[in-house]
Amino acid sequence: MKKRITIREIAARVGLHYSSVSLALRNDPCLPEKTRAKIKKLATKMGYVPDAALGALAAYRNSRRPHPVHSELAYLTDRAPDEPFSAAIRHYAQKQAAHLGYNLVEYNLASGDTRDLHRLQAIWWNRGVRGIMIGPVDTPAPLAGVTWEKWPVVAYGYTVPEPHFNRAVLDHFQNMLLHLKLLREKGYSRIGFILLPNIEHNTAGRIHAAWLYDHQILHPKSVPIPILDHDPQNPNVIEKWIQSNSIDVIIAYLEQYDLLAARGWRFPEDIGFSLLTRKNYHKQGVKISGFDTKTESLAANTIHFLVSLIHEQACGVLDIPRHYMISGKFHEGETLRPTPRQTPAKKRNIIA
Structure with a gap:
């Protein structure tokens, strides 16, 4: 040997x-x-x-011992610190970073002295920052104006289309297909969908693509209902859309649930309601059905992915960017009719 x-x-x-x-x-x-x-x-x-x-043994031993905080990671965003979605991502990412022995520090492009990305990068270099997690960003253009070769970088989701960073993302396409499948299994056939333009942009069209694939390929005989993509805060527009299309279930957002509930709609008695993106920081008093986007899991896995790139020293924008993808999970809730129980087929007696 x-x-x-x-x-x-x-x-x-x-x-x-x-x-x-x-x-x-x-x-x-x-x-x-x-x-x-x-x-x-x-x-x-x-x-x-x-x-x-030996590498596997070292990784196992390292995972079993407590990790004192020894290095800094940067969390970059331009959203307000108290914006619920970004705050939830930051919270779960910081928790996972601490578990792995890192301190995740937020740097906000929309406030104070941190608006200049070149200056921020100088700060990161001087502080010995090991890697960059890019959170949700509303104005991504500045990120394409600097170089990133000094750090491993992972972007959360698709809010930054360029540069082509490594990403941790939800499997939006499969999640939507599963969402529609579960609604059909409950007996719904007239499915209405409200798609906000910012969601369309931030998911790079994947949810819309799944909707079209479901209707045109998987269920070609179904009569498609036009997507509502305008005036989603106007209850009159929503009600007219529901009634003119004989909709029996809506996939939408918490805001539309509140608007319709205030107008006296009952769920699921009058119409079914399912959240497109059910988040764990939504109010817990109402058990709304919907697809859980697993913010906590994706944030934690973004950090896990970033740390793996740090160990590889895979810095900058890679020639072949990598995507770390996770699935969501449907939450049954109380705003949809129950799924009919399937009666098991009777066994046939075989006469010898």
Whole structure:
């Protein structure tokens, strides 16, 4: 059996400490690029192959011990600190970062001295920030005007179309297909859908695409109901849309639920109601049905993804960006009719 080449043997050959060789093989930028290239070239020539078993053991031991906070991660957004969605993402991301031994610090492009992204990047470099999580951003253009090669970067969702960062995203397409399937299983056939322009933009059209695929490919005989994408805050417009299309269930948002409830609509007696994006910070007093977008899971997995890139030293905008995708989960609630129980088929008696 061929003898495994070790890091210490490479270090002895190149004349450096084994810790420097380890850093070079992990492409750590604390070593000059020329030094890293020299060590990696020698390691390849000597036939060095990382020991997967030892790597797995080290990862396991590291996951089992408590992590003191030792490095900073940046959370970049331009939304107000008290905006519920961004605040929830920040909260769960900070919790996961602390679990992994990092301190996630928010930097807001819309306030104070942090509006200049070039200045922010200088601050990050001086503070030794290890990686950048980009949260929801309403004005993404400035992010394309700077370079990112010093840090691993992961964007939450699709609010920043360019640069083409690594992303942690919801599987919007499959989530919507499953949402529609579950509604049909409950006996709904006249499904109305309210799609806000900002949701269309922030999901890169994936929810809309799933709606079209469901109606045109999966259920080609269904009569499509026009999507309501204007005046979603006007109850008169919503009611006219419902009545003129004989809608029996709506996929919409918490605001539309409140508007219709205030007009006396009962759920599910008068009409079914399902939230397109049910979030865990929504008011808990009303058990509204809908698709849980798992804000907490996606935020935590964004940090997990970012830390894995830090370990790889995968900095900047990669030639082939990576996407970390998770699914949501349907919440039954009380605003939809129950799914009919399927009667099991009777077993046929076989006469010998």
